[in-house]
Amino acid sequence: MKIKNTFRLIAASLLLSIPFVHTASSYAHPGEQKEKTVLLNKNAEVSFKDSKGNVVSLNQLKDKVVLINLWATWCSPCLAEMPSLDKLYKDFQGNSKIVFLSVDVDGNLKSSAKFLKKRKYSLPVYQLNSALPKEWSTTSIPTTIILDKAGKLVNKHVGGMNFGSVKFRKALKQLSEE
Template sequence: MKLSKSQISNLIFLVVIAILIIPQTRKPIQVFINKGFALISPSIEKKENQTTLKSYEWKLKDKNGNVFDFESVKGKVVFVNFWATWCPPCIAEMPSIQNLYTDYKDKVEFLLVTNDPYSEINKFLSKNNYDFKILRPVTFNKSIFEVSTIPRTFLIDKTGKIIIDETGAANWNSDKVRSVIDNLLKE
């Protein structure tokens, strides 16, 4: 029996839909697709659109229960990323964040923030050989960051000005981002 072009197209369409419906195959495919988007460098905010943090009143907790006071980052270059272990775009951009972290962890304050339980976070970090610190919010002041979609990432200068405000997967290890960070560290 010979299949027509339309029957082959319909069969391929059904297979793709089936693959996307099955949870075990859907997430890896979504991560793969988002890795394509994560090749794009984030946009730098235009000077006239840059806003300054209104507050530093925010408490976070690490996996050992130690409280991190956001107030302690005043005067530093800060990279804040809101993410989750189940989020395909978040997963897609993590390798670039790890590479950036590896080179700048002693110069930039990295805050990777999630509401996921540490049981899931630890599995995710171990599976992917990531060594950055993950924090969970204890308090949250919406006047600092308005986050309704993840991943959402902010690069903040020493004066509290938001230089990059990016929603979605991005390449954080790009020459463009590194150049911005290098310039912020010189200021």
């Protein structure tokens, strides 16, 4: 519960720090936990494909915190948050309990990989290989989804984020240590 409250505070501070981006957030409140929970083993069909054609299912990521960032190369708020997301990825690369899925919603992996390489980003790029669960789907990007080690939705943030926030980093690290 403490982690969820921490993520709520982080999201609120991020909303205030990015006034040029229209944002909305959806969180699992205590009374809504069952509706917002999506367990990995029940959603083994949720999968992503990388630029080499490898498929990663969420079922393979049990016992890991999963950060899914939905974006596109033409999305200005997505591009604005990309440097801080890439830095977060680099800083947590040594933490085997956290997985980053940078998902290009356009599904053109060749183009998005070239885009990231040109800007010297290290993030691995994926595309959706299956439909997202109803609780995670969105019509707006960027959207960041964070799942705990049990596959429960901890946070869904629609809109740009500053992944460099000290509070966000601490909460992510703490979530990986639970």
